Amino acid sequence: MGNSVRVENLRKVFEGRGGSGQVVAVDGVSLEVKDGSLVTLLGPSGCGKTTVLRMIAGFETPTGGEIYIGDERITAVPANKRRTSMVFQSYGLFPHMSVYDNIGYGLRIRRVPAPEIRDRVFSMLDLVDLKGTEARLPSQLSGGQQQRVALARALITEPRVLLFDEPLSNLDAKLRVQMRQEIRRLQQRLRITSVYVTHDQDEAMTLSDRIVLMHRGRIEQVGTPQEIYNRPRTLFVADFIGKGNFLAGTVRAVDGGRAEVEIPQGRLWVSTEGFHPTDPVWLLLRPEAIALGPPGTGRWQGHVAAATYLGSEMFYDVMVGGQSLLVKVVHLRGVGLLGSGDPVGVLFEEGSLHLVGREAAS
Numbered sequence: 001m002g003n004s005v006r007v008e009n010l011r012k013v014f015e016g017r018g019g020s021g022q023v024v025a026v027d028g029v030s031l032e033v034k035d036g037s038l039v040t041l042l043g044p045s046g047c048g049k050t051t052v053l054r055m056i057a058g059f060e061t062p063t064g065g066e067i068y069i070g071d072e073r074i075t076a077v078p079a080n081k082r083r084t085s086m087v088f089q090s091y092g093l094f095p096h097m098s099v100y101d102n103i104g105y106g107l108r109i110r111r112v113p114a115p116e117i118r119d120r121v122f123s124m125l126d127l128v129d130l131k132g133t134e135a136r137l138p139s140q141l142s143g144g145q146q147q148r149v150a151l152a153r154a155l156i157t158e159p160r161v162l163l164f165d166e167p168l169s170n171l172d173a174k175l176r177v178q179m180r181q182e183i184r185r186l187q188q189r190l191r192i193t194s195v196y197v198t199h200d201q202d203e204a205m206t207l208s209d210r211i212v213l214m215h216r217g218r219i220e221q222v223g224t225p226q227e228i229y230n231r232p233r234t235l236f237v238a239d240f241i242g243k244g245n246f247l248a249g250t251v252r253a254v255d256g257g258r259a260e261v262e263i264p265q266g267r268l269w270v271s272t273e274g275f276h277p278t279d280p281v282w283l284l285l286r287p288e289a290i291a292l293g294p295p296g297t298g299r300w301q302g303h304v305a306a307a308t309y310l311g312s313e314m315f316y317d318v319m320v321g322g323q324s325l326l327v328k329v330v331h332l333r334g335v336g337l338l339g340s341g342d343p344v345g346v347l348f349e350e351g352s353l354h355l356v357g358r359e360a361a362s
């Protein structure tokens with residue numbers, strides 16, 4: 001069990017000020033973060049990610065439900081006794097304190113002797129690759145360096161659980177990619193149980209052992225990045241993660257783990273479970289699962305309506321029987337590029353198809 005985090009049926013209702021009504025921010029969330037693993041809470045703005053994180057940290061009191069670290073029920077334990085550490089988007093560094101004092105802060109308030117603080121601060125500086133900056137003020141560091149100070153300050157107290165709330169949002173795109181790799185490397189090296197809040201799907205994909213996808217205070221799906229991408233359970237998940245083509249269809253037959261789906265372009269068999277004949281469904285076809293061939297090849301015939309050049313890849317809008325399909329093609333130095341109006345054959349494999357439920361009459 002170690003330092004796993006377990007949340008059971010967690011709820012948070014904010015009472016509106018002056019009778020302005022209630023906000024159900026978190027509506028029955030249960031999840032487990034295994035000891036030493038990293039789980040991201042992913043979802044659109046306002047879905048309740050930060051509120052869940054703040055309840056785990058003890059900054060917010062749950063309206064209902066329980067929180068455990070390992071075997072210990074911590075729902076009513078004060079924040080400063082939980083041995084969790086939070087890393088914020090805004091870094092939260094003390095502007096008038098040196099890097100050294102910022103990192104050592106948590107030990108000073110715990111009255112750790114100065115020589116030990118010194119040793120531990122220097123080993124942290126080493127860990128986050130900031131040796132030589134200890135005398136500087138935060139304003140004399142780059143954004144990425146400031147975030148590393150924040151990380152060192154969170155780690156120095158040896159928390160049981162590390163909590164991150166959009167820690168990289170203030171960094172530019174390139175630095176964000178670099179920092180998320182650093183965070184992942186550090187987290188795996190220290191095997192520290194971590195909960196990471198983000199609304200950035202790429203960040204969630206690259207960092208996570210598991211992703212918890214939230215929507216309106218509830219969990220839509222929990223799974224590994226691959227499960228979430230390849231086997232989304234709902235339209236919301238399929239649409240939130242990556243790009244997709246959604247074709248409205250109806251199940252016509254089922255047979256041992258497969259379903260036959262009718263869409264305007266014809267009928268197709270799809271590996272799936274849990275659907276029944278007459279069920280309305282969305283057939284999901286990812287843009288990279290489609291290939292384009294010469295006219296006459298493949299399952300469907302169409303023509304290119306638009307082509308977008310993105311350097312290493314092309315995005316085509318291909319019209320097939322009145323429906324537009326997005327197709328992603330990785331190309332080699334412009335070989336075989338297609339242009340608007342070109343006729344094409346549309347190719348894909350049955351194994352790349354996926355079904356999610358569709359509300360009837362939508």
Ligand SMILES: Nc1ncnc2c1ncn2[C@@H]1O[C@H](COP(=O)(O)OP(=O)(O)OP(=O)(O)O)[C@@H](O)[C@H]1O
Pocket residue numbers: 014015023024025043044045046047048049050051052199
């Ligand atoms: N102190 C508060 N009082 C009232 N409502 C709040 C409070 N804190 C959050 N909320 C509401 O609870 C809901 C969830 O907020 P939360 O901050 O958890 O969302 P989030 O998923 O972290 O969003 P974002 O990606 O924008 O940070 C929102 O509707 C928000 O307006």
Ligand SMILES: [Mg+2]
Pocket residue numbers: 049050051197
């Ligand atoms: Mg938030």
